[in-house]
Amino acid sequence: MHTIKKYLIKKCNKLQSFCRAWNSVVPNLYNIVLFIEPFLHNTKINYSIFTFCTLILQAFSYLELNTLI
Structure with a gap:
């Protein structure tokens, strides 16, 4: 179990x-995705990658805040 946690942490760090590299290329990528996401969900096209990116970035923000404490 401990090995799985280490593996997941390693993958999440990568x-x-x-995501940080993309954020430097496209400033405020996280905010853009948050703004656009509700409109995309109203269409019939599947934009699950935006949802995935939003959830991953929210998780990283949460982890960073808890790591600093």
């Missing part, structure tokens, strides 16, 4: 660094 994903976090990837």
Whole structure:
């Protein structure tokens, strides 16, 4: 179980660094996704990647806040 946690943390850290790199390329990517997401859910097209990105970035924000405390 401990090994699985380490593996997940390692993968999440890699994903976090990837998201941070994109955020530097596209400023406020997180805010853009948050703004656009409700409109995309009203269409019949599946935009699950936006939902996934939003949830991942929210989780990272939560982890960063708890790590600082």
